[in-house]
Amino acid sequence: MSLSEVLQLFVLLTFLVINGGNTAAIVLAARASMQRERRVSTLEEKVLMRSATYLPVSFLIPAYNEEATIVESLQSLLAMHYPEFEVIVTNDGSKDGTMAAMAEAFELVPCLPSPRRFTSHTTVRTAYRSRTRSNLFVLDKVNGGRADALNAALEQARYPVVVLTDADSLIDPEALQRAGTRFLDEPSLVALGGTIRVVNEADVVDGAVVRPRTPRNFIARWQLLEYLRAFITARAAMSQVGCLISVSGAFGIFRRSALLSVGGLRTDTVGEDLELTIRLHRHFRDLKLPYRIEFMLDPVCWTQVPEEAKVLARQRDRWHRGLFEALWAHRGMLFRRSYGLIGSMALPYAWYVEGLSPVLEVSGYLTIILMAVLGTLDWPFVGAFLALSVGYGTLVGLASAALDQTLPHSPKSTGDRYRLFIAVMTENLGYRQWLAVVRVLAMFKIKSSRGKWGAMTRRRFS
Structure with missing residues (x-):
């Protein structure tokens, strides 16, 4: 030849x-969508029936130079319709007015942080609680990166389920009820991903998206399409066959005990969410313990996406480096029978x-x-x-x-x-x-x- x-x-x-995988993903995603339709009415009944039975939840939010969005994002979270939850924000050495904005909006006063030390992170300078919202806590710490900030918050979390999200995100008010029901139904569930949607140009009132829109900005619009393929199609499909290897750090729900069992998030990678999900697979399979990592279409989180080419380029540069860092760290899982479809299909495909x-x-x-x-x-x-x-x-x-x-x-x-x-x-x-x-x-x-x-x-x- x-x-x-x-x-x-x-x-x-x-x-x-590539396109054989895309075709299979579309078929599996369509199946997931149909299953969702059948499940919605049952799920709503369970939510109503279990209004007195729930798992308390801790929201963990890393913040770095988020002055523009942090107050509205927290107001949205604190308005969540859920019986018991707390919000822990880690100000990771911000250089803008992030800390001042939170202090003014929520009347922050110093408090004593928990002395627990399960994970690695930089020094927490001061811990604060809100006078107006008893379930809001803020950690002001030395800059160490996103994963480092999440580890600091994870140590202070009191509740069995933790939600990792970002300071520029808005979580749908019903998201937690839908996800919490799944954690109650499935004791072996250790991680659950939800759908990330683009909030650019949407109508937002009091921290809630009242009308989603397709952005007029072309860069944001193309990203909206990418997010549809990534979440509505790809992750829904991978979850159908038990091959989900990435629970997004913008909206990931975990059992706190599972995160602590693997030492929290690694601070030496920019792909901490992907690496964490793969490490959870590895940990539970190595110990031969039952576990599930799933994706649900219903829990929705809204996030801002870049509208400028140079900002998007920096983001995708970081994402791709994080992908290789995570895959290389767990290269030993490739084609190993003990890791099932994760090692034989999901990781090679990635x-x-x-x-x-x-x-x-x-x-x-x-x-x-x-x-x-x-x-x-x-x-x-x-x-x-x-x-x-x-x-x-x-x-x-x-x-x-x-x-x-x-x-x-x-x-x-x-x-x-x-x-x-x-x-x-x-x-x-x-x-x-x-x-x-x-x-x-x-x-x-x-x-x-x-x-x-x-x-x-x-x-x-x-």
Whole structure:
């Protein structure tokens, strides 16, 4: 076989692996959506019946330079309809007015923190409680990164279930009741992920999203489509077959005992949520203990996404470095029978499709350019393949958008649907290729800036 034929075969095999996985994910996600429809009425009955039976919950929120959103985010959380919960915010050495904003809004006064030391984190300078909200606590500590801040809050948590979320996020008021019911029903459940949705340009009143919208900003709109594929399709599908290896740090619900059993979050990686989920799989399988890690469509958390290319590039650079850090840390799980489908399917798929596919994609573009210059390019093959690739990618986007329309929190106006359709049709015309380059460049910086906060531009919700 000639070099050209070998390359063509390799490209086709890669296409089949990636898009075969996408097809399977769509089928499994559709199944999850149908199961949700059947479960909703039963779940509502359980929530009503168990109003006196619940698991108390601790919200753990790391904050770094969140002056613009922290007060509204906390007001949203504190308005949660749940019998017993606490909110613990860790101010991780913010350089803006984050601490002052919280102190003024919630009348913070110093208090004594718990002396417990189960995890690794930097020094807590002062602990505070709110005079106006008895279930709000704030830790002011030396900067150590997001995972470090969460570990400090985890030590102070009093309740058996903890929710890891961000200071720029808004949690749907009913989210905790739906998730809490699942933890009561399944004692072996150690982690539960919920759906992350884009809040940009949504109508927000008193910290609650009253009308979701499809952003007019194209960068935010393309990200909305990515979030639909990642949560409504991919994670719902992986949960269906017991292969969920990432519970998002923006909205992850865990048994506190499970987190403490693995030593909390690692502070030497920027992919702490992915690494934590894989480590939980490894821990319970090594000990041969029953456990479940699941995803639910119903619990919803709203988050801000970048609207500027340079900010998005920094975020995706950090995410891709975190992906490789987590996968490399647990490379010993690959193809080991004791780790079941996690080791034989989920992790290899993550290595190949999530980790290496940008390299293959960028290499493909460079190869096409080189072969065109040398006059050896098979134009009919390249044209047919690009049409097939873009066409199938568009179909996957349309399928994810269609599944989303069956759920209650999706934007449903004609204008919103039209803008989402435009995003689906244009995503492959430059945006996807640019992100592939960003992710490839991130691989050259994997050993730098480990565990550091990424700079993000925050905007007020209202």
